[in-house]
Amino acid sequence: MTRFLHRLGRGTAAHPWRTLAAWLLVAVAATLTAGALGGTPQDDFDVEGAPALAGIESLREHFPGSGAAGSSAQVVVHDPDGDPVGDTDIAELTARLGEVDHVTSVAPPRFSADRDTALLAVVFDVPVTHPDLAGGAGVEALETAVTGAGEALQVELGGQLPNTSPEAVQGTGEVVGVVVALVVMVLVLGTVVAAGLPLLVALAGLGVSAAGVTLLAAVTDVSTTAPTVAVMVGLGVGIDYALLLVSRHLEHLRAGVPVVEAAARATATAGRSVVFAAAIVLVSLMGLPLAGVPIYSSYGFATGISVVAVAAAALTLVPASCGLLGRRLLPRRERRGLPPRRPRPARAPVSARWAAAVARHPVPWALAAFALIGGLAAPALDLRTFPRDVSNNAADSTTRQAYDLIAAEFGAGANGPLTVVVDRAAVGDAGVAAAADQLRAVDDVVAVAGPVVSPDGQVAVFEAQPAFGPADERTPALLEQVRADLDGVEVTGSTAMFTDISVLLSDRLWLVVGFVVALSMVLLAAMFRSVVVPVKAALLNLLSIGAAYGVVTAVFQWGWGTDLVGLDHPMPVSSWLPILMFAILFGLSMDYEVFLLSRIREHWLRSGDARASVVQGVAGTGRVISTAAAVMVVVFLGFATETDLVVRQLGLGMAVAVLLDATVVRMVLVPATMTLLGRRSWWLPGWLDRLLPSIDAEAPADGRADGPGATVPGPRQEERTEVPA
Template identity: 40%
Template sequence: MAQPLLDDRAAPDGAAPPPPPGPLGRLAGWSFRHRGRTVLLWLVALAIAFGLSTAFGGKYSADYTAPGSDSKTAQELLARDFPTQSGDTITVVVHSEAGVMSPAVQTRLTALFAEMAKVPHVKAAEAPDPRRGQVSPGAGTTGIAKLRLDVANPTDMPKADTHKLLDLANGAGDGLTVSLGGQAVQMAEQGAIGSEGIGMAAAALILLLTFGSIVAAGLPLLTALAGLAVSSLLIPVLAAIMPVPDWSTSLAAMMGIGVGIDYVLLLVTRFREWRAEGLEPQAATVATLDTAGRSVVVAGITVIVSMLGLFAMGLSFMRGAAFAAITSVLIVLAAATTLFPALLGYLGRNVDRLRIPLPRRKAARAANVISPGWLRWSRLVERYRIVAALAGIVVLLALAAPFLDVRFGFPDQGNDPAGRSTRQAYDTVATNFGPGANGPLLLVAELPAAKDTAALDALVARLAGTPGVAAVTPVQYAGTSAVFTVIPTTGPQSTATEKLVRTLRDDVIPPTTATGTNVHVGGLTATAIDSSANIVKRLPLLVGGVVLVSMLLLLLAFRSVAVALKAAVMNLLSVAAAYGVVALVLRGGWAGKLIGIDNPTPLPAFVPVLTFAVLFGLSMDYEVFLVSRMREAWLRTRSNSESIVIGLAGTARVITAAAAIMVAVFAAFVPAPEVPIKVIGVGMASAILIDATLVRMLLVPAVMHLLGDRNWWLPAWLDRRVPQLHIEGPPPA
């Protein structure tokens, strides 16, 4: 027969009876007592998620165009009036010293294109046309051909079919060099590295070093794996409902593994402390969820609130990525509050069993003993609080400085590793046609009448004489629509190309619009420029909204104005420092080469937006873990200095261990072939490292020592209206 709920927190002999457990404590007690049923429910959830993924899983997709932009209008018109040009394309760059138009080379190219046209999803192969500027000037040693696909999105092109095209290109024969370009080829050449497995292995090693016990280290891993298994199966279902970018699976895996292990690490630590106090496993489990469990839930909510800020960007792919990350966090929260107590029902008495042979002092074996080393550090920060605060701020600002000259844009195939076919195609085109040939501007026109081409002819003449324009291709007509290409003199990532797009829209095209002919500038280069500008414009809205909501949440949790304001400022500083590290590696040079970036690379504008939402929430996690223990000591001692010293010394070990795990998980994604994932991994790993060491272990306690009792001040009128959450645990009986 199950024990009454009040018995779940039964105190050791002679102690005062504890208060009734809260909702999390009652949930933990139920899961502990019905552990078999709880584990079975999670297995059923996994089976349901697998069934939904198999039956309803959709394909990943993303629209990076800016809503309402000129390039978006051009894309829509192209799809409507020129459907043969609206699908995805693969560029075929051919080079022969004999000249690509020579009869012998033409014979070989005809046979090659015939073979390529047989590959699935290739609906047409267009040979290089000198009249359209697709053969290099002079000896004509280089030509640009096109393979038109029957898929609109490069993610829909099977990688196996793209590899067939690569094999045909590599087998072109002596004297003829063929390389392929395009996003479909780029994705096929990227491959995969199994970052999730690397992150889990690193986390397992850190947990073993932290706990010294295989059982204690295994609990966070088992819980995180269960949450990751369910969430990873649900994300394809999400992709069937809304646009979800393919890289969101990596983001969700980062969040699920890192957050799941971190949260359960805190719970295991508190469980061992309660056991050391003499509580039985069931009572210790309930007490753990009633104290540390509240911090975990608040920390998880802050992450979710931060991710919800991405909805303010008004971009469909941002919403899809946010939903994927939120799904992962919610499921690992559910696992931490239900599955973890159930596992303790089986392993609670043996949590310190299967110890590994590590040199450990006897005093450190007790889970609830504060480390003397961290206690000395805490006293040192108290003594030199002014120096510590100034030093921390100076270092953070120095780390953030490289972000001041960051260059926004989308990395292209010129940033790929030198050995790939896409990079070879890019370099060959840039050498023989000029850098602008890799970033053509596609102009789509709407004519007032089918034969009214006078205004468009005048526009073409003006374009040919516009500084920064290398060439203009002949116009193609389809009823009252027309399309032609403008080749810039500069590359797609150049600021000069961005200025050219603005010049065309603001100065060159408007006289044509006045005649009734509307012309829109589109293509991949213009789309990237419009998307970056749109995201950067909305970034302040995201930052303001996330900071404000997070401050309100912390105000409710800690009933302190100073804690909420300080946390917001500190988190902004740590995120800015992480941005600076990202900007530094994107410059190339020695820092970039450490992670596989060997030339200057622009920063995709959505990366700082995405990382801000994630990092601000994760930074709040450590703030909650640290300050909740400080507030617990403050309520007990009413001494600000002692509460800060005790809180820092008591949580430093678990925060640094949790941060080490998070850094390892994020750093495992740095070797990823995709530049956005690589950069997100760098930004998150560096941010967590900076936040958990420089900010939480130095700057936060130093500033709180300087503020004194003002740390815990709340106006009386607000104190009466703010509900008591008791994040540090229920008040003692």
């Protein structure tokens, strides 16, 4: 691989215009193909294994053309002055709603006790994923129909269709984050040209990946939030990968290496870290389909496309741009051979002095770091999840306004009733009546509507209204009680389905964690020829991810920082978050692990001094890892300002995890633990050494290979470390 990457770097640097032209052709072809053949993102909540799915399928079979087979919406009409809503206004509004495409019926209004609020149920004959309704088209049609429903009336939209309509991407926070990231890179790299290069390369890769995600949506369901998550991750890792290559290139330029050769060596050395870092991210994303929910597969595929695209852009466009720009990447005074304006006394870099200080007293440093991360992770023990609840939407959104009006006028449970399906053909009318009596006797069920008998007479359906909203912590227990008390019935509806999904994802979390950790450890063991290093890396990564869970729990669920993230009340953590955040963060954390351990192992192979290699490795990567982490943190915080709850929580959690990973973990725990372990860090049993494939994460900095069979001193044969060819 080293030879291939060296040739790739040399070829692209020597012929930059050809490389740029090839990328332009690829981007244009991908965009045109996506425009002609691409699909539209849409969510799929039919989750195999969820008990509520059986009830939904029964409703689709016995109520064709109803909201069960298609989709539905709620129109809330409210008089702010408290006067009764007029029958004429309701009749006119019902007529206009009935004229909307795919609307099969508008149920008679349900009035509040004081009649100042009316609730209209609108039924469509197609699901929310139908092209005529997806992407906000269905909501726009409803908004047109309710316009002018009475100048003194407040009309809001809720229910299935509006609630599942994708939130518009704001983009303001992301732009601010990118600008701040650019400023950080200018301060570190010294020139606007060098700082702008990683950003431009990442954007080029994202442009191609966006077309890939659109094409993916044409062949499979892609979640409406998957493209945003793919952009978030792709932008972060793309800047990181390009920044690593640019930093290595600048090192070689400052050492007097010619421009083309410097780009080739940077691609051969740092490029291998990029390849394997991207591979580990992809390995982590491979765990998402194990969650058993179609949405997760789309997250994994979309984000994987983004990671591959930005990694390919970094490996080709960075050396090409370096070859094109030449020494203009260096600050002007360095290009002219002038001394710095403010000469600094000759002393070791800050990162080297820091690593040496940690290595001198590893135990207290390690204990302090573990205490900090443990304290931040503690709230995660109280983590409670729920997939999606409209009460978490922005206060000025029509769905949130509808939710609040329904809760105030009809009770909080009216926003998430349980749909109970009784097999009338099996139990008869007496059994249906008995089920209704049992349902009314259940604690925390305040109202039961129905039964509604299907046209074929096979099933009867009740609507049971809980005493609390769908995201309330008591909902899972109520659902379990109803299913236990009523034999031979199916409990379904959006509240039941989302609760089942939450339980399912909680059960599958450990399967995903085990798969991702095990596969990543095997890959790291092959890279670094060690058993101890992968185990240590996995444990430290799990600690930083646990701390991120804790911070998200404290901010969103405990309400410790809701004002800071623009929310007006505490809320559960999204059920989509734990697995999604783990898979992405584990891969991103391994990026830094690969960057750092590559340098440490390089010095270890040369010197055989375990402690000195740790200090030198941290010194050699501290600046670039800190810069890359700072860039990623500000980018993720930009996404934390979005309106979509999943994106907001994911942005904050990933920013916290990356910050801790690049500071507490990489700058304290890694040097402290590796100093304590000493030579044992590189222990690998001989039998396992023979089984593992030979993979080297990064060649020596000067571009020379050390040849096969090179060994480092060791008191025991099993501590021998071979350098792959």
